[in-house]
Amino acid sequence: MCSSGLFTYGLLANESIRLLRLHNNPTPNYVGTLEDVKLDEAPSYYALSHCWGVRHQNVPIGIGDFTLDVTVDLAAGIQQLKKFVANESGMNTGVKYVWIDRICINQDDIEERESQVQLMGKIYSESIRTLIWLGIDRGTCSGAWPLIDRIYGVLKAEFPRTSCLADIPLALYSDQSHVVSGLPSWDSDSWVHLKTLLELPWFTRIWVVQEVALSSQDPLILHGEHIYQWDRLGWAASWLRRRGYIRLAQIPESIRNIDSMANIRRSHTRWSLDALLTDTSAKFHASDQRDKIYGLLGLATESLNAGGIPEPLRPDYKLSVEQVYQKVARYLLQQSRSLSILTRTSGGCNALIRRQYKHNLEHLPTWVPDWSDFAAIPRESSPSLSWIFYGDALKPAILGYPEHYAASARLPTKTVSISNESILRLGAIRVDTVIETISLSKGLPRQRFSQELASSIGLAWDRVVSFVQERGIPVLVEQFIHTTTADQHHLGGREPHQILEDGSAFLFNLLSRDKDRRLILTSQSGDHNAMDLLQHLSAGGDPVAYTTLAENYCFNRSFIITSGRCMGLGPIDTRPGDVVQIIYGGGVPYIVRQQEQGLGWLFIGESYFHGLMSGEMIKAQEQGEAREEILNLL
Structure with a gap:
């Protein structure tokens, strides 16, 4: 031959x-x-x-x-x-x-x-079964596997009947709970060994997702001459993530990857491709960026079609990365009639968020999700506002929005066909114009942002405290707390009343340390007992619980004020003159920017606006108080 x-x-x-x-x-x-x-x-x-x-x-x-x-x-x-x-x-x-x-x-x-x-x-x-080859064991990870066994043992001791992710309650990390768990102290070498092990490149390769998930028996991990069980590693990762360890510098970033693979593997039903892409794109890498999609097809619900993989999804290495992403995005939008996949858009080639990506896909339309490799680790990116619901292994995972996110009243997308495939034409309702933005993280890495969070939140508060006369202290505080946490209290294991108490406690502490801010609140509200009222609102509150949640959602985002005096949280690239739109099929409002000469709109990204999250604009349109329009997204 x-x-x-x-x-x-x-x-x-x-x-x-x-x-x-x-x-x-x-x-x-x-x-x-x-x-x-x-x-x-x-x-x-x-x-x-x-x-x-x-x-x-x-x-x-x-x-x-x-x-x-x-x-x-x-x-x-x-x-x-x-x-x-x-x-x-x-x-x-x-x-x-x-x-x-x-x-x-x-x-x-x-x-x-x-x-x-x-x-x-x-x-x-x-x-x-799948055999996982991690490579030659060079002796630098010897303490990692015993530590994984100990974490798995803690999980089984705390929640012995765990069979799905939802069986592990969400919690914020605390040093006290860590000590009670009996796990090694943070100065133990075993944590260093775990980090060394999980920094092996296998844990970030996109192809391994389906290789693990589709194994008919529990995959076996071969590391040098040693053999380990995948299942124990998967559950250990899930416990660390659900119990709040994921944000700690001592915990390897690839714990997220292991948890994702474990959740997909535990599912009794296939995941849809949009959910798979949203869950994996920021965490895993590929040498060929088209494989960020093709490497998941064997797992996707769409691959089970009687006629095989649908034509728009079939691997075609003759197309460019941008062409593949655009083709797949349009197909997924048409099938789901939901805008939830737009959570992964990157705002155009000159957007600040592009710094998080390894590749500059300059020909990618702004409405097409960018599933290419992140240069930044997921810890350094802001979380999506759309969710993947996969807590119950018996039910299919769904990419969508939390129940309290219903900006378009759960109506499906209104798409209008157009010959130019690079343009997405959608029905929408214009809400308001952005007049001011405050970059909350100021381009800082997360650790620095965490240290300066109080200063950033304080700047946002200074901008809206003038609203207190028309709204009153309780209403203003509630709106501000909902906005700066994107109303995601449940992620911290908190009830709505608790996060309001937590945020009020944070604001009370902030103003207690700053005489000028106290005087401004008193002056703007006309109430000499303003601080007493704020202290009353904060009774029982934990300011740390609020700051943990606010740090998560304010990072790499801007605090926004509109001409109608609405406050919101949106993309870091938002700027004055941008427009807030409710787009049919979206659970959240979106920020868009009109191109010169009215040629179309750039899609900047998703946002949270208090007072726009429950279909208010859809009701206004039905009552003739707002007008529907067509957006040409470029």
Whole structure:
């Protein structure tokens, strides 16, 4: 086949795959032979999940009479696989086959890659189980696995009947609860080992999501010569996230990735592609940005269609990244008739938020979500206002909005067809014009922003305290607290009355330390007992609970004032002159910016506005008090 001795692939028949048959040949680096099989007729095999990375493919391995170059880690992994399979064979299965994407797919053949990607769901789900190769154990993670076991033990002790994510109550982290848990103190080396382990590149690769989730049995993690259970790692990650550890600098960022994979795997039903994309795009990476979509297709509900994957979603590596994203976004919008996926838009090529991305997709329309790799870690980005509901493993995950977010009264999108596919034409109701913005995080990293949060919140308060005469202290305080937390009290495990008490306690402390602010409140309200009233509102409140939530939603956002004296929280790129719109199909108001000469509108992003979240503008339009218009989003 190839006189040079390098491996040459033959053509694969439809619905066929190649399997690597492992051989116990004593020759160094000889691994076995490749066999073409119909997927429906394949012998029992394992599927390997590993990290390609950017390292050189310079280690030759022998396959049949030829050689193929792979990375050092993969070559070592295959040798470990040979030992694993030999031990398994001696026990019961006699399995000698493994599927490895780097070896079993001709990576230089675009058409073959496209066809094999469409089979990925079946390839992983029909294997015996997924084997996860983390690489050679270099001894720097020795304390990580015992720590994971201890965290898992705490979970089982606290919530012994846990079977789904919702069984772990949400809570804010506290040093006291950490001590009570019995976990190691923060100066223990085991936390350093955990961070070192979870910084391995495997944990951020987009393809591993489906490789873990589709395994028919619990995946096994191979790290050097050690074997660990995926399930214990997944539950440990979920406990850390639900109990408030995720924001701590000592906790590896990839805990989020593990928790996401674990939740998808636990689900008894497939997730829709829009939910998968929204959950994974900021956390995971790909060498080819089109794979941020294609790497999830095997998992998506859409892949179960009787006719196969819908045409707009089928892998096509001949299209540019921008073309793929636009095609997929339009299809998902048409199918869902919801704007919830617009939570991942990036505001255009010159937007400040673009700094969070590795790639500048300058030809991406502003309404198309940017699912490409983040340069910043998720901790350094602001959370979405749309949600993925997946607490119950028996129900399908849904991308949507919290129940109290119903800006368009839960009416579906009103799309208008147009020949230019780069323009999205939608029905909307104009609300108001932005007249002032306050950048709350001022471009600071999250840790610095956390330290200066009181100053930022104070600036926003200074701007709205003049509203107190027309609204009164209780109403103004309530509106301000709802706005600066985006009304997400439940994420802190708080009831509505509690977060109002918490926020009032924060404001009371802020004004107590600042004589000028106290005098301004008294002067603006005309009430000499203003501070006494604020103290009364704060009774029982925990200012830390408020600041934790406010930090989460104010980070990388702007506090907004409109010409109608509404206060809101919106994209960091919002500027005076931008317009607030209620767009049909959206649970929240959106900020848009008109282009010169009325050529269309740029989509800036989602926002929270107190008093616009319950369909108020839809009622106004029905009563003839507001007018519907058509937005051409560019």
